[in-house]
Amino acid sequence: MDKPKRVMAAISGASGAVYARRLLEALPSFYDTIYLTASDNALGIIKDELGVDTLADLMPHAHLHKFSMLNYTDLSAPTASGSHDYDGLIVIPCSMGVVGRIAAGVSSDLVTRAADVCLKERRKLVLVVRETPLSLVHLRNLTALTEAGAIVMPAAPAFYHDPKSIDDLVDFVVDRALRALGLNTHIIYGWGERS
Ligand SMILES: Cc1cc2nc3c(=O)[nH]c(=O)nc-3n(C[C@H](O)[C@H](O)[C@H](O)COP(=O)(O)O)c2cc1C
Known part of the structure; x- marks a missing residue:
């Protein structure tokens, strides 16, 4: 029997x-279990930017059973341990604060601990970072994480796929993030792939 596919x-x-909302729509097509967490700061920004109050509002209703909500501070959650079998972690969007804490090995919350686990176990760690401009501190931290095995993906959409809407731009970034997780996606065709 195939082992269950899990991701955080x-x-x-x-x-x-x-x-994040677009990624959560896409992940259930690929995984049996999606562990999900958000910081208090993230919840505030989600409310400001999307007008929703809870993380549950971001999950696709048809696939709610695939999501397992984890508390951001719960260091006894399954994904805090390398002994728990999951494919990797994607942080989307990923702040420079989180980048700095992961780069420094400060495993003080579930995200930084799970990132630490993914690096030490050689699992996928995809960081969809958003900040501009970048300071030397940011760049050094991003370099350290890349050297340690993370995939750093700026949330920087391209324009060669003829985007017509913000959704098209979002799809581009999320498609690339899914591919960085090793998934075979076709939300957006790659350059030269469109028939
Ligand atoms: C409204 C708002 C927007 C923010 N946007 C960004 C951002 O785009 N990039 C970034 O690196 N930090 C941003 N920050 C700062 C982070 O929230 C802060 O570094 C924090 O430590 C992130 O880690 P946390 O999610 O674990 O709280 C923002 C903060 C606020 C209040």
Whole structure:
């Protein structure tokens, strides 16, 4: 029997809650279990940017059973341990505060601990970062994380796919994030792939 496919998605306190909502719509097509958590700062930004009060409002209703909500501070959650079998962690959007804490090995909450686990176990760690401009501190932290095995993806949409709406731009970033997780997605066709 195939082992269940599990992934963790985390939302940190950076602008770009719309990216998280789109990712959560897409993940159930690929995974049996999606562990989900968000920081208090993230919840505030989600309310400001999307006008919703709870994380549950971001989950696709048809696939609610696939989501397992985890408390941001719960260091006894399954994904805090390398002994729990899950494929990886995606942080979307990912703040520079979280980048700094992961880069420094400060595993003080579930996201930074799960990131630590993914790096030490050589699992996927995808960071969809959002900040501009970037300071030298940010760049050094992002370099350290790349050297440690993370995939750093700026939330920077392209324009070659002829986007007509904000949704098209969001889809581009989320499609690339899904591919960075190793998934075979076709939300957006790659350059030269459109028939
Ligand atoms: C409204 C608002 C927007 C923010 N946007 C960003 C952002 O786009 N990028 C970033 O790196 N930090 C941003 N921050 C700062 C982060 O929230 C802060 O670094 C925090 O420590 C992130 O970690 P947390 O989600 O674990 O709280 C923002 C904060 C607020 C209040």
